[in-house]
Amino acid sequence: MSSRLEQLYQETILDHNKNPRFFGQPEESTHKAHGKNPLCGDDYWVYLDIKDGIITDVHFNGSGCAISKSSASMMAESIRGKSLDEVVSKKEAFLKLLTEDGSLQDTMKGTLGKLIVFEGVKKYPARVKCAALSWRALEAALDGADQVSTE
Numbered sequence: 721m722s723s724r725l726e727q728l729y730q731e732t733i734l735d736h737n738k739n740p741r742f743f744g745q746p747e748e749s750t751h752k753a754h755g756k757n758p759l760c761g762d763d764y765w766v767y768l769d770i771k772d773g774i775i776t777d778v779h780f781n782g783s784g785c786a787i788s789k790s791s792a793s794m795m796a797e798s799i800r801g802k803s804l805d806e807v808v809s810k811k812e813a814f815l816k817l818l819t820e821d822g823s824l825q826d827t828m829k830g831t832l833g834k835l836i837v838f839e840g841v842k843k844y845p846a847r848v849k850c851a852a853l854s855w856r857a858l859e860a861a862l863d864g865a866d867q868v869s870t871e
Contacts, residue, residue, distance in 0.1 A: 729840040736790035740796045744824050745781040751864070755857030757849050762788040766796075773804050780854055787847050792854035794835055804862065814838070818848050823863040 749767035762784030769777035778800050781790040789857045797815075799807045814827040817839055841851045 724842060727859040730871065732794070732837045733786050733790045734833070736793040737786040740780075740789055740793040741779065742779045742800070744779055746777065746779045749777075749779070751861040753857040753860035755853045755860070757788075757853055758792070760785065760819055760846075760850065762850055762853050764788065764854050764857060766792070766793055766854055766861050768858075768861050770804070775799050775802055775804070780857075784853070785847075785850050787841065787850040788853050791838065791851040794838075795854050795858060798833065798835060799858070807858070810835075811858060814855055815852060818842065818852055830835075 740829045745765070746767050746769075748769070750770050751768040752765060754763075754765050762782075764780050764782035764784060767777075767779045767781070768775055778796045780796055783789075784792075802810070810831055814835055816828065817832060817836070818841055819840060821842075836852050841847050
């Protein structure tokens with residue numbers, strides 16, 4: 721990863737950790753799921769409002785490290801107002817970004833937008849679960865489950 725991308729990664733993580741977007745528990749939601757990593761203590765709920773196949777609102781609440789909170793914040797920011805198909809594509813691309821070796825296709829990079837900064841997490845295998853936790857909770861919420869664990 722280039723030094724410019726590493727700098728952007730650090731700035732983005734710090735910004736979203738200090739000023740998380742869509743943080744808090746909404747009064748109502750149509751879908752929700754709990755994600756917890758008992759090995760590190762990251763613990764988040766993801767709340768979705770889905771109407772006519774569109775995520776009209778999204779929030780997350782809980783606690784965890786800077787990477788997990790930043791990932792949840794950027795996830796929420798990136799999926800609000802999107803169709804379920806777009807969200808599933810983005811989720812799959814993000815999880816591939818974290819877990820697969822090699823470079824992503826340009827179409828995947830376009831799908832991810834600013835989320836591409838998380839490519840740096842691959843260098844720290846223990847942190848991949850931190851970045852993926854809220855995305856796994858999103859997946860569980862979309863599937864109608866209430867919780868996911870990343871042991």
